Amino acid sequence: xxxxxxxxxxxxxxxxxxxxxxxxxxxxxxxxxxxxxxxxxxxxxxxxxxxxxxxxxxxxxxxxxxxxxxxxxxxxxxxxxxxxxxxxxxxxxxxxxxxxxxxxxxxxxxxxxxxxxxxxxxxxxxxxxxxxxxxxxxxxxxxxxxxxxxxxxxxxxxxxxxxxxxxxxxxxxxxxxxxxxxxxxxxxxxxxxxxxxxxxxxxxxxxxxxxxxxxxxxxxxxxxxxxxxxxxxxxxxxxxxxxxxxxxxx
Ligand code: NI
Numbered sequence: 001x002x003x004x005x006x007x008x009x010x011x012x013x014x015x016x017x018x019x020x021x022x023x024x025x026x027x028x029x030x031x032x033x034x035x036x037x038x039x040x041x042x043x044x045x046x047x048x049x050x051x052x053x054x055x056x057x058x059x060x061x062x063x064x065x066x067x068x069x070x071x072x073x074x075x076x077x078x079x080x081x082x083x084x085x086x087x088x089x090x091x092x093x094x095x096x097x098x099x100x101x102x103x104x105x106x107x108x109x110x111x112x113x114x115x116x117x118x119x120x121x122x123x124x125x126x127x128x129x130x131x132x133x134x135x136x137x138x139x140x141x142x143x144x145x146x147x148x149x150x151x152x153x154x155x156x157x158x159x160x161x162x163x164x165x166x167x168x169x170x171x172x173x174x175x176x177x178x179x180x181x182x183x184x185x186x187x188x189x190x191x192x193x194x195x196x197x198x199x200x201x202x203x204x205x206x207x208x209x210x211x212x213x214x215x216x217x218x219x220x221x222x223x224x225x226x227x228x229x230x231x232x233x234x235x236x237x238x239x240x241x242x243x244x245x246x247x248x249x250x
Contacts, residue, residue: 001052003060011099014058020103020246021096022059024048025089025117025143027066027110030074032168032194032214034185034222037076039168039176040066040109046179047146047234048107054239057246060096063088066113070200073207082116089120097139104141105242109172117143142245147171149237152230159226163193165217167210171230173219178227189220 003011003021026041036042041064052059067085071077080088093104106117121141128139147156147169160170177184189212196216200206207213 001056001058002049003058006058011058015100018057018246019101020057020105020242021101022048022052022057022242023092023104023106024059024062025066025106025108025110025113026062026064027068027071027112028064029066029068029071029077029079029110030168030213031173032217032219033189033212034187034219035168035173035213036176036180036183036185038064039172039183042109042180042183043146043172043175044107044109046175047109047231047238050231050235051107051239051242054235055242055246057242060092063092066110067116068110068112070112070203070206071213072203074213082119085113085116086120086123089117090123093120093124093139093141102139103246104139105245106141106143107238108143108145111145111166114143114145140245140248144238144241146234146238149234149241151233151237155230155233159229160218160221162216163218163221165194165196165215166198167215167217168194168213168219169217170219170221170226174222174224174227175230175234176227177222177224178231181224184224187220189214189218192220193218 024044026044031039045062048059065078067082068079156164156171194214
């Protein structure tokens with residue numbers, strides 16, 4: 001059930017049985033030589049739709065541009081400043097809270113969003129903690145990275161070993177190939193496994209360290225068939241996690 005394909009009377013009726021909503025959040029950024037620019041947003045969107053169907057929950061519009069300043073050295077990448085993304089997250093949550101939503105489950109496709117989105121949650125909670133008049137609704141937000149559930153970690157290691165890496169991973173490329181067959185690109189990676197690292201600063205620094213955009217990965221191992229397995233495991237894990245979150249008392 002998608003918010004964008006619902007009418008306002010349907011949303012009113014939904015709110016009488018649930019005040020939870022799933023919000024996909026991703027990024028629009030380079031994903032190495034064979035990964036399409038939209039991977040993080042497309043993965044979050046596809047997984048969220050499936051979790052929404054599985055749990056009979058409304059799914060909001062995908063926040064498709066994230067905090068990706070370090071990818072700006074590669075054509076096609078877009079970024080919001082951290083302060084802009086915090087405002088987008090806060091205003092999105094507060095808009096929906098005004099109508100009665102209280103549980104906000106963000107399914108995230110981009111590790112670079114984590115610190116900023118978590119800070120935005122703290123801003124939202126600060127309003128009730130500080131007793132801002134008119135903001136007494138008990139809002140709860142949760143951010144889940146689709147690739148960090150225990151079962152996905154195990155499956156990625158089993159399928160790709162050390163070639164999973166940190167960015168433009170075979171897991172995310174495969175999952176997107178499964179969801180969008182037109183995203184498949186077949187080419188040879190040189191070197192097969194990209195240089196590893198987790199200490200980078202701005203876009204120029206990132207490109208100097210990771211010349212083709214990958215970090216420690218070999219996305220040449222991705223196939224749509226493996227992507228289907230990854231998709232099914234993550235949808236299972238996140239559906240269970242979402243149900244616990246939605247059922248918890250305020
Ligand atoms: Ni990604």
